[in-house]
Amino acid sequence: MILTQQIFGIHPWKVATTELDKENRRLQESLTSLGNGYMGMRGNFEEAYSGDHHQGTYMAGVWYPDKTRVGWWKNGYPEYFGKVINALNYIYMHIYVDGEKVDLYTDELKDFDLSLDMQKGLLERSFTIVKNGKDVSVKFTRFLSIQTKELCAIKMEVTASEKTAIRVESALDGDVRNEDSNYDEMFWEFVGNSDNTLVVETIPNNFGIEQFSVAAAMHHNATGFENTGNTKDSFFVSQVFEGTADKDNTITLEKYITLTTSRDYKKEQLAEEANAIYNANVSDRSFEELLAAHAELWAQRWELADIVIGGDDEAQQGIRFNLFQLFATYYGDDERLNIGPKGFTGEKYGGATYWDTEAYGVPFYLAVTDPQVTRNLLKYRHNQLPGAFHNAQQQGLKGALYPMVTFTGVECHNEWEITFEEIHRNGAIAYAIYNYSAYTGDESYLENEGLEVLSAISRFWADRVHFSKREQAYMMHGVTGPNEYENNVNNNWYTNRIAAWVLRYTLESIAKFPAREAALEITEDEKAKWQDIVDRMYFPYDKELGVFVQHDTFLDKDLMPVEDVPASDLPLNQHWSWDKILRSCFIKQADVLQGVYLFSDEFTLEEKERNFDFYEPMTVHESSLSPCIHAILAAELGKEEKAVEMYKRTARLDLDNYNNDTEDGLHITSMTGSWLTIAEGFAGMRAKNGLHFAPFLPTDWDNYEFHINYRGRLILISVDAEGVRLDLVKGDTLTVTLYNETHELTDSVHVPLNKVAK
Template sequence: MYKRLFDIDSWKVSTHTLDRENKRLMESLTSIGNGYMGMRGMFEETYSGDTHQGTYLAGVWFPDKTRVGWWKNGYPDYFGKVINATNFIGLKISVDGEEIDLAKLAVEDFYVELDMRNGLLSRSFTYQTATTKLKFSFERFVSIVQKEMAFLRLTIDVLKGAPSISVTSTIDGNVKNEDSNYEEMFWVEKERHISETIHALTVQTIENPFEVPKFTVTTAMKNRGTLGKGKEIQKPLFVGESYEWTADEARYSLEKMVSVVTSRDVDEPQQLKCAEKLLASAASKTFAEHLEEQTKAWEKRWERADVKIEGDPEAQQGIRFNLFQLFSTYYGEDERLNVGPKGFTGEKYGGATYWDTEAYIVPMYLSVADSSVTKRLLEYRYDQLPGAFINAKRQGLKGALYPMVTFTGVECHNEWEITFEEIHRNGSIAYAIYNYTNYTGDRSYLDSDGIKVLVAIARFWADRVHYSKRNQAYMIHGVTGPNEYENNVNNNWYTNYIASWVLRYTLENYDQALDTSKEELHVTTEEKEKWQEIVEQMYLPKEEDLGIFVQHDTFLDKELMSADELPNEVRPLNQNWSWDHILRSCFIKQADVLQGIYYFGNEFTREEKERNFDFYEPMTVHESSLSPCIHSILAAELGKEEKAVELYARTARLDLDNYNNDTDDGLHITSMSGSWLAIVQGFAGMRTFDGKLQFSPFCPNDWDGYSFPIGYQDRLIEVKVTKKELVITLLTGEPLELRIFDKPVLLENRIEQSL
């Protein structure tokens, strides 16, 4: 089941239909961002119907007053959340006294388009009365050339009549959040500034009782065009510039330049001056010139990352949409930032950082961007290690527990089952260090800051396990695995396995670490011996007769059935069943045992992989956006090509086709790498274990072929796959030994192999 609003196009998301019933979904799908700020695809002009107007600034957040520590010791002090920020795109328009409001007015030739080649969002429609006819065109983008800048252009073509037109360009700080604490204002005004050159508004987050520093944001605009001289407007949390004129049958335009400066980078006293300077510099170029620069900057990103699919335009649109939204959210420019689950597209989930980054984002960025981008994600976690120590201490445990949700490193999520049971995320933090080191061949991070993170996590696992005398094994009770449709289970196989692996990996690499790092850590011989004992005696539930790893101790006691037996009207389960019903069922939200098999594919036989896939996949309802890609990759490896392609389509078009009926809240940013993973690791069979790159590709039946570039250990490689041939080209760098279908091949310039 899916809901498709937009036409199929390899480079665009576009439609000629104004679907008022699905306006929020349209807004999510036309969101734009530049890693520093972004917004949903809301309209510039008034829209009085159902809409979610959201503008968000990276790293700007608020500690929610909902405090739950009084009823469970160890709870976070607050729930951290992204907050809706100043709306700077406003263009209030009236014609002959009639406000242009597409929730009320009938218009013709409506069209909206998001161009993924350069991040330009454009929209147009024709409005007419008995005496007038006008065409309105809107264009906007947030700059990846100058992160603090956004550019808008309004064009009005008067096609008939001589109407009286009013346009007001606004900066509006009267904004609220949609996700919780409805109607609560998170901003207070600090200053309004109006001069002949700019209009500016400075706001600050409200007081909080948790000693979290307040954020101050200055938003400034400069308007220019053919509308004449503007009239100043100001009121609390609002500044504007209004234009009124009687029009001829001609074209009129307004270019609106906006600069946004936050206290993350510039102290409040200097913000206005900084914003003015940015606008003055931008004013030397036209909207068209800024757009040309934007297009060239995006071209460089696409040259390094574009996946080209021949013969399936739906699949092509899906992968490009996901890459575009990921790069719009994060491109590694700021080591203080991470990849938020909704990016700049909504407020759901609250926090800025989940384990999704290490599990799903890191393996893609390693290939499609400079290795420094991924290294910044590792450094982000190292910098927040003090917060991870706090999280573990609050649970009475040693070592470091990385948070489920955070802005600072300290846990700020408010669901116990997720926050302090879903501790497997600690393993993914360590796995990202392994992944980076293995893929790049660069041990410098592992041997310095990385080993400090590994030891801290190892100490947590060593304290979190307990020894069962009855079973003569180490166990971990009271957890939630990746399958969040089961809470407070004992011996989740994946959690136990990755805990054991972290201890093993830390032991394998500790002695090679820099002496300065080891001196700081004080790991004793007794401590290492204890870790080794846990590795050797970790309990990993297994069913010998079925030949499977058991998801947790009591999973096989459930009534087991295939998800195919569920009637369509009860899916998604999380929108139709009670939580009690879900917890008692066998249905799996996302890869759990299979997540471990995916991570550690070189540690399991093909037979083990197949038996576990055949057992667990039929019970998986894929109601997590993170689910389809893992199953697609494993299906491809196991030769289940039809299933692999089916699940690729689901992950690639999860939001575009609203598979889970929840995209109106915002896009699933951190799962968008799944479509890339499904093609590159799934269809192309790319793996890198022990520093060796390998491919085992196939071409889906409905595709004519596909190609992609990857960066690997200071090389740039292009891979092309058709139904008949595999071609691998070394674009830059030294020759490299590969494995193709498990046979060694030396890549010097170009390899061609029949399929």
């Protein structure tokens, strides 16, 4: 039995509670995080809070190379571990009531309300405290603008049961530290300040990485308050506002913070640019006007990407929460950026780029955003090809090895068994190129930048394999597959499979664009070697079981289902030693099944079912990337109960804290899995050779519907008890396949519901 934790109420458009949960304050902060792709923050309070919490604010693309510290250095180790930097606290608005500081951890509360409005991208909070026999009510409204990406806007409103002196110290506080620093280091140094600005810069490093500078400018609009003083003290700049509140007099203070970084502006002009952005985009507009413009842009995103679910509010809230946090993290505006596994919600995983983007993010963004968004993700990897060459050279290998963790393309993860054994991520980079080309029909990227990447990856695989004279087959030893609960294994089936597929896809692509061979210096001997590897790659297989074997010695383990493990031992990674986990049969996430999912059209339903029934019972799903793959395969196999169970786990992984780790931050990249489960699982969407659907309706749902962008068309897919309907909202007539029958979609197509989609 999996223990979950639900601390917010169920609402289709909101994450809301009326309880200040002091025991789970960090979890509340994670679940009420905001972002706009340029910056973001955890759901911290503006006023003081002395209880346990994690003050976290982050800027996209701003990071620090922290020295790798390991007990036994090995040749090829990365010199630094890249980490996202906790930036200055710009929401700071400490409140004093009759001279006494407000602290929600210690103060008497009469009511409390906290609400993340996902429809508008808005965080609202209100509370009433009792001070000196007076009731003082405070309301905060906060958003990070997606119209003016550099803007954070906050509105505070205060009333009181009788006349009460209110003082607010509004500040920019640069004295912040990362919780994951090695020795509580300070990663920022002071550059300069003024009455309303603060400029800081990352400390010097020894790795040739640029120092990032950040400037913040704050401006205020006050009603019932007067500005009574300013303070400047290197890392701390504040302005004090004083006023009197009573039951008939609400006093308000609006705070507008504009932030600039050296990624976009010259360092010596950062403060000037921050003020200029305020003057040009904010100064002559009210809080309500700024919020309305921001909300309208969110409405446009929702119009395209929303999934509507009838009859299950938990499922509805889950998918919208995930879509909101994904778009708050990344919407493709800047090809220099990517999707960090924690986004702007925490420091775990260093905030860098993983293979999650290519394997899970690309199919999602292809369907719900403009194709340029996905193309920018592909450009990101192409731009970092030099770093991938460097990574391979560090291991004495040819070609390109894309990093497990990176900001620049150079590997910056310091666990050997992951950094240089989990090389299957190289295949995900190539698969993203294939996915983009197959979905959009646009092969211009493949012909140019794509073939550069594919040929470089293929050269790596050709050098990394080992030819076994005994078996007369190519093998790969000393790898870690997607299942990180097994390290340094031989012939991980998925790794071998995706390596052979990349070589085959590269050869097919070269044949399409033969003029590129000379430019890429691809020789006939090289192509012959790649083809030989494709033809003679070794894939572990057990004839008696009829399953692809996860790696050479997997079947030698004591095999048992997860249901035999006491519930008190789960999650395993929080209760068992690493040694015990590695020796067990338990699987962290889809491994063999990851390959069955990616190359679904290469296997029969019988093969899929045998492998699913063998591996899923041993899978603990302690990677956030795991449930969606199992949900999609279960749906295809007609296993509705399992598919819905896995959908709930991926859609509400954070909202219900399935893995007991959401207080560290949200699982951003895996949130794509909830959309993939509905679109590719429940709706049976496939887009490799034309557009195919085979929907079913979960028993507890009344209906569901969603849009996709596909080759210049906007299509609405609606499923209910009456049947399946496809509406061509925009674009030219398209041939589609529903339950293996082709239809011309000129306006709409409606067919009866096939309850078991196979």
